[in-house]
Amino acid sequence: MDTTAWLRREGQQLRGPLKHVALLTTLNALVIVAQAWLLADVLTGALFAHVPLSELWQPCLGLLLLAPLRALLSIRARRTAFDASVAVGTHLRRRLLDRAQALGPLGLAAEASGDLITRLVDGVDAVLPYFARYLPQVTAAAIVPLVLAAFIFPADWVSGCVLIVSAPLIPVFMVLVGQSAERASQKRFRQLTRLGAAFMDTLGGLTTLRQLGAAYRIADQLDSEGEDYRRLTMEVLRIAFLSALVLEFFAMVSIAVVAVLIGFRLLWKEMLFQDGLFVLLLAPEFYSPLRALGALRHARMDALAAADHLIALENHEVPHITQKNASLAPPRGAPALTFDDVYFAYADGRTALTGCSFRAASTGITTIVGASGGGKSTILKLVLGFAQPASGSVRIEGADLSELDLAQWHECVAWIPQQPHIFEGTVRDNLLLAAPGAEDSAIRRAVADSGLHYVVARLPQGLETPLGEHGFGLSGGELQRLAVARALLREQATVWLWDEATAHLDKESARAIADVIQIASRTRTILLIAHRLALAQISQWVVVLGGGRVLEEGAPAALAKASGPYQRLLQAEAR
Numbered sequence: 117m118d119t120t121a122w123l124r125r126e127g128q129q130l131r132g133p134l135k136h137v138a139l140l141t142t143l144n145a146l147v148i149v150a151q152a153w154l155l156a157d158v159l160t161g162a163l164f165a166h167v168p169l170s171e172l173w174q175p176c177l178g179l180l181l182l183a184p185l186r187a188l189l190s191i192r193a194r195r196t197a198f199d200a201s202v203a204v205g206t207h208l209r210r211r212l213l214d215r216a217q218a219l220g221p222l223g224l225a226a227e228a229s230g231d232l233i234t235r236l237v238d239g240v241d242a243v244l245p246y247f248a249r250y251l252p253q254v255t256a257a258a259i260v261p262l263v264l265a266a267f268i269f270p271a272d273w274v275s276g277c278v279l280i281v282s283a284p285l286i287p288v289f290m291v292l293v294g295q296s297a298e299r300a301s302q303k304r305f306r307q308l309t310r311l312g313a314a315f316m317d318t319l320g321g322l323t324t325l326r327q328l329g330a331a332y333r334i335a336d337q338l339d340s341e342g343e344d345y346r347r348l349t350m351e352v353l354r355i356a357f358l359s360a361l362v363l364e365f366f367a368m369v370s371i372a373v374v375a376v377l378i379g380f381r382l383l384w385k386e387m388l389f390q391d392g393l394f395v396l397l398l399a400p401e402f403y404s405p406l407r408a409l410g411a412l413r414h415a416r417m418d419a420l421a422a423a424d425h426l427i428a429l430e431n432h433e434v435p436h437i438t439q440k441n442a443s444l445a446p447p448r449g450a451p452a453l454t455f456d457d458v459y460f461a462y463a464d465g466r467t468a469l470t471g472c473s474f475r476a477a478s479t480g481i482t483t484i485v486g487a488s489g490g491g492k493s494t495i496l497k498l499v500l501g502f503a504q505p506a507s508g509s510v511r512i513e514g515a516d517l518s519e520l521d522l523a524q525w526h527e528c529v530a531w532i533p534q535q536p537h538i539f540e541g542t543v544r545d546n547l548l549l550a551a552p553g554a555e556d557s558a559i560r561r562a563v564a565d566s567g568l569h570y571v572v573a574r575l576p577q578g579l580e581t582p583l584g585e586h587g588f589g590l591s592g593g594e595l596q597r598l599a600v601a602r603a604l605l606r607e608q609a610t611v612w613l614w615d616e617a618t619a620h621l622d623k624e625s626a627r628a629i630a631d632v633i634q635i636a637s638r639t640r641t642i643l644l645i646a647h648r649l650a651l652a653q654i655s656q657w658v659v660v661l662g663g664g665r666v667l668e669e670g671a672p673a674a675l676a677k678a679s680g681p682y683q684r685l686l687q688a689e690a691r
Contacts (some may be wrong), residue, residue, distance in 0.1 A: 119423040126204060126243075127251055133200035134255055140193040141256045147186045152176045154398035160390040168614040193252065201248035208426075209240045209632035213522030215430055234312035235429055239422040242305065246419035250412045256405040264402045271391040274381075275374045279402050282370035286363055286406045290386070297592035300355055301417035302424065309425060311341045356414040365411040367403040372398050444515065447523045450478040450610040450641040453499060458508035460494060460664075468494040469505070469662040476657070481637045483644045483652040483672075485685060486661035492645045495661075496613050499643065501525060530609035534616035536599035538590070543572065543598070544579040549601035562604035565635070567628050568597040600632055612636060614644045630654055649689050658682060 154175040161167035161175075213236065259307055261283060267274035276537045302365070318325065318334055378392040401496040453476040461470040468491045476482035484492050497503055498510050510517040517525070530550075538546055547559055554562075559579070563569045571594045576579040603612060614633070626648070628663065633642060643656065652658050652672050660668040660681045667681045675682035 119420045119427065122427050123243075123246060123419060126208065129204050130197075130200045130247060130251060133196050134251060136196050137193045138255050140189050141252075142263060144186060144189040145191070145260045146191065147182050147265065148260075148401050149267050149398065151182050151186070152394050152401070153181060153484075154182070154245050155397060156390045157391040159393060161654060162291075177541070179240050183283060189344045192481070198248050198257060200567060201244050204247050205240055205244045208243070209236060210644070212236055212240070212426065232429075234309045234317060235425050237317060238312070239426050240268055242418045242422035243426070245412075245415040250409075250415045250419070253405065253412050253413045254386040254411045257409045260405045261402050264398050268395055268398055268402070272378070272387060272395045272623050274377055275395045275399070278370065278374050278377065279399065280372075281605070282366065283406060284461040285366050286403070286410060298457070300348065300352045301414070303419040304345070304352055305418070305421035307341070307348050307426065308346045310344050311338075316337060322513055335449050341405045352414060352417070356411075359413060360407075360411050363407050367400075367407055370403065371399045397635050424484050430462045439464070442589040444519045444521060446520050446528045447513040447515065448610075450639060452476060452478045453611070453641060453643060454511040454514075455495070455498075456511060458487055458510065460498065460503065462506045463553045468664055469498075471618075472664060472666055473506070473660070473665050474659045476641060478639065479639060480656040481633060481642045481644055482657045482659065483646050483663055484657040485646055485649060485652055485682070486667070489691070490661040491664040492661055493615060496531070496643070496645065500529065500531060515592060527606075527608055529611045529613060530597075530606045531601035531613045532599045532603055536595050536602075538583055538598065539593060540582075540584060542577075543575065546598060547579075547584065547601055547605060551607075553683075554605050558605060558607070562601045562611060562673060565604050566597045566601040568594070568601045571597060593628075596629060600629065604636075610640050614642065616645055616647055626651070649686055 121517055146481065158172050158175050210572065216232065216236070218680050261279075265276055265280060278330065309366070314340060318338060323329065324407060325334055347686045375396060378387070378396060382389060382392050455472050455474050458469050458472045459467075461467045472491065472495070474482075484495060486492060498505060499517070501517060504510075504518055512525070539549070544559065548554060551558070560569075561578075561599070563572055571590070572578050572581075603609060608636055612633075630651060633644070633651075656671055658669065658672045658675055660675070662681060668675060669679075670678075672682075676686060677683075
């Protein structure tokens, strides 16, 4: 779908409000006609008929009453359009957020976070003026000149012909200028997305940049990107001001032609002064909505440029997830997980799993080891339901995962990633993300069982201590304990998925985490991704993965004695 068709589709939501705006605009045009006629009547009577002002109080009163009425109609039309555009923007942003959620970690893996934020915030904001101002102005430009022409022609058909002939010149020029303006707006928005992505990435990696001494160099690059954005913005404004100037020129020339024709015909006494003044008062109002439409042309250009990026997000291919029967609830208790001849490839063509088959027993620890790129993390993504295999099946206690309700399944799963994400807020806030309704006793128990109580004890405000974004102020081991405490708070979670549980931790912290894993495995099914093979020694079952296939599996002690891939991994780690 092209951008114009997309904007037209989104604009269908404003059909009702635009009809209301059209009615208000028509009434406003009639008020303009009444004002012009009353003013012409007053001036004609006072200047030529020498009517005393005391006898002109009725048209004067009418002018006083029509002025606030015109203002109220204009304000009401703008308010109606604004409220409708806000509703459209809210619906659009919610739909795009739902789309991002549907894409999930796999679908958004290639997207820069700054680029995505720019689309959802600045992209939607760039579209809103199109609905709030441009579309209502298109309505006004279609209605007001026709209404005024219906009254101008009976008063002076010559002036009416001049207005009707010259009026199309304005939209024609808008189309001609609009092509270059559209290209400039698209360049500007692309630069904005690049600048937003670069800025967000720089903020996220500021510590690393400072350590590498690259902060000032990256700042210079951002400054250069910002200068390019400023230059493109000024280019768009230059085109907008130029088009506005030419539109004003055409309108003023047309009004001048009408004024000259009326002047000569008044001198030749071919028309009444009141009719001539009436037409002259309406001529600027005739062109006013067309000039305003030309001035708002940049709003349409910005909307078209932003729509390109929003359409790209909507058209982003969603990972293949088919729920065969979403009504099935996950099995109770700690289930066994079975991979049966699973094949999975990413959208870019990379094959992650090929004929992968293994079983993770319930209430125990199954550790998956192997070289990087062997498909270990893909297994966790499939268990989480972020994607489904192209062939084969992932079974939960015998039931195909695609037949389970994903929302209910996620309630049964606790995921502890390699680098837990800590949100800005207090320690308690970050814990309650896992269980918003958890009582203080449950929080204290989870904190104690995870070993986090030692950390909380030294914090100045205990659980109420605010944490910076990404857990600034806590070490890697302390962050891992906080993630474990989150998992413990999810008492209904009978499946724990660990991704590199002890990566980047010292031996003491790794040993403490291993103790927590062993205790939790008594009542839960634990699937563990491990690089440190020492962690595999506490497992009941080890799966050696390589090239997307299971190369070897068995008890860790038995695999250590066999001359297979696991023993070679042990020897490589010992070197």
